[in-house]
Amino acid sequence: MFPLRDSQPSGSLPIFTYLIIAINVIVFLFEVSLGDRGLEVFLKNFGLVPLLFFQQFGPYEIFTLFSCMFLHGGWMHLISNMWALFIFGDNIEDKLGHFGYLFFYLACGVCAGLTQVFMSQTSAIPTVGASGAIAGVLGGYIISYPTARVLTAIPIFFIIRLIEVPAAVYLGFWFISQAFTGFASIAKESGEEGGIAWWAHIGGFIAGAILIKIMSFGRQSRSQTLDYTDN
Secondary structure, eight states: OEEEEESOOOSSOOHHHHHHHHHHHHHHHHHHHTHHHHHHHHHHHHSBOHHHHHHTOSHHHHHHHHHGGGOOSSHHHHHHHHHHHHHHHHHHHHHHOHHHHHHHHHHHHHHHHHHHHHHOTTOOSOBOOSHHHHHHHHHHHHHHOTTOEEEEEEEETTEEEEEEEEHHHHHHHHHHHHHHHHHHGGGSTTSOBTTBOHHHHHHHHHHHHHHHHHHHHHHHHHHHHHHHHHO
16 A cells, blocks of 8 residues: 555644655765765664664764664665655644654654664664654554545556545554564564564554654643633
8 A cells, every 4th residue: 555645734834844854865865876885884884783782882873873764775765755754744743843743753763763673683784764763653643643534556456546544544554564574573583574674663653652642742731831821
C-alpha cells in the first residue's frame, strides 16, 4: 500500500516539516557527490553503528543518534521517507506547534535509534534514514487522527486500485507488518532483515504514540491556564 494523501487539513504552514525535508534532500545530494568509496566512509562515520555505540560510547556516538536521521542509502529510500513525512508531518506540526514538533521529531528519532541499537548490539552495519523519526510521526498521527482518511494506491496484479481507508487501519497495518518482521528477525545475529532497521520503526512508532499524548496534554493544560488567566 502506498499513501497518496490524507483528508486531515492543516491549519498552519508546516515550516519545520518542509525544512526537515529540504535538509534531507540537500544531505543526500552531498552523499551522491562523494562516489561509492567516499559514501561508504561517510555513512560509517555519521551513521549509527550499534556495535560501536556500545564499544566506544561517548559524545560522538550520541551525535550519531541525530546525524543518522538525515542520511539515506538511495533515492527510493529518500523519496519514500520524505513523501510519508510530507503527508503526515504537517498535521502533527499543526497539533504540537513548530518547536514542539521539532522536539517531537528528534525525540522519536533518538528513541528509534536506541531501540535498533539495543536489538542489534553486535551489528557493524550503519543504521541510516529518517524512517525511525517518521515512524514516530505515524505513531502520533494514529493517536491524534485515527478516523482521518488516507487515499491509498494498492497494486492488484497489473492494476492499481485507489481506495480510502481510515488512518487507524492504514497505519495499524503498517505497524503490525513492521512488528511481525522485527520479531521474525530476532533469530538473525544482526537483528536486521533485508538491510531494513525494523526495530527502529517499531521503537519510533511507539515513542510517537506515547509522546504525542504527553505533549498534547501539556499543550492543552497550558492553553487552559492561559484562558483562565485571561478571564
